[in-house]
Amino acid sequence: MSDVTRPAPRQEDVGRAGRFLFRAGIGLLVLWVLVPIWFLFVNALSAPSEVTSFPKRLWPSFDMASLQFFWNFQGVTRALWNSVKVAVLTMILSIGMGAPAGYALSRFDFPGKEFFRVLVIMTRAFPLPLLALPLAVMFIRTGLDDTVLGLALVHAMLALPFAVLITYSLFSGIPVELEEAAWTLGCTRFQAFVKVVLPLALPGIAASAVFAFVISWNEVFAAAVLTIENRTLTAFLLQSLNVSPLPLKFAGGAALVLPALIFIFAVRKYLFAMWGIANR
Template sequence: MSRRPRGRGQRSVGASIALHATLITATVIALFPVVWVFLSSLKPRSAIQSSRITLFDQPSLDNYRRVLLETSFPTWFLNSIVVAGLTMVFGLAMSATAGYALSRFNFPGKRGLMWLFLVTQMFPVAILIVPIYTIMANLGLIDTKLSLVIAYCSVAVPFCTWMLRGYFDTIPRDLDEAAALDGLGPFATFWHVVLPLARPGLAVTAFYTFLTAWGEVAYAIAFTLSDSKLTLGAGLQQFVPQYNPQWDLLTAGAVLIMVPASLVFYFAQKHLVAGLTAGGTKG
């Protein structure tokens, strides 16, 4: 007979102290870099590069003013918004339709396609970037936002398809049959019946695809050449050249980058836990 896990009131004092100490330590480790970057963004460059460690040293918003008004950061920011937004929309559309097809229909090559989606996740960016660059060059898409959207979708769609397929499996097929009896076709059933029930899974997919494109660096550096086409990941590297790195601008830019991702997480958070847990099980 399996033992039932102990409840909160049944935990010993030592176990409770150890658990809370572990959680506090993990929280400090996770938050320390973010807090340190934020505090550094308020310091002048001399204080950041000083060997003397201080939490506050002449705090001001001058670094943010310089980043927003004296650099190309607003252009990079807008480019990243466009690329991440398009990646999220197209990635969500392809992942949802592919995941639904894999969940509901049987067709030749279905198992092979699922394995293909899985295998593509095993290749690192260093291997994929050369062939994808060659394809983009042959299509004349180098130094365009479209090349980044295609590259990011190639990374995000296979994983999101697997995740949404698992989520669609948890939705009873009886609903599809009832919709068919009411005269709905496969796409109408998918759009009007299944998608509204899959909002938690869709929220996770949207969040993942947005983050895939938002902070990516390797593809952005390889596929964009002109300063007006750079995204944030590639543009911020201009603040840290080999000589005379501008850590004051970099830290301020890093804090500003976190704002859109935090907003996306804030609006999607109520669906994230349900989407992640349901997507990993099959009803």
């Protein structure tokens, strides 16, 4: 009797331990992401005196003094406006070039297609610091230095691989038969794209655009190297917050993180699709 029943609890124990490990792992990963964010927001939304105090409160006191001071800080609004301009331009450039490339990858067979796909990703393997100096020299020669367009071009280069790959998987998810049906029903290739493919791909394209926006919004290195007067928010914070009091740093950090977080959350479904994680 006991011989028969003995293995059962053991297996249960193994299962329980496995589940515990699994949950602990998940908990650890979640904390890894959430603790810094929590830390940032608690400090940003607390009174300056609380920032340096210990222990921390779990919930901020919603004292707006730090944020108010940050907002009125000389040059912040201008840098914010620059960030928005660069990010919007990056969005337009990367989708304008990335979506057609993604469409071509999904619909046409051309020589070197696989190589092109690898090449698109390879651009991300190229370290930006290596590129920054020659780029800065070239920008100064062509007059692109310290301009919104110049920086947007660099950011578009960073965002393009994602734009190409997201739109590629997006267009691949739309059956060719739908386009073919449209052709037999009187559409030119372009009309079929506009009337059938685009409406179906639009949410995903918007998501990919938002992602490009966030990449530009968060980018600090190129922004710091290539601009002087027309600094974006990241470059501006890097420059001026080094010498600022702690509450101000937290307020600046929160102001940077919040839009990126909201946008990424809004388009998470499409980013999962790009990385091949089955969603739903």
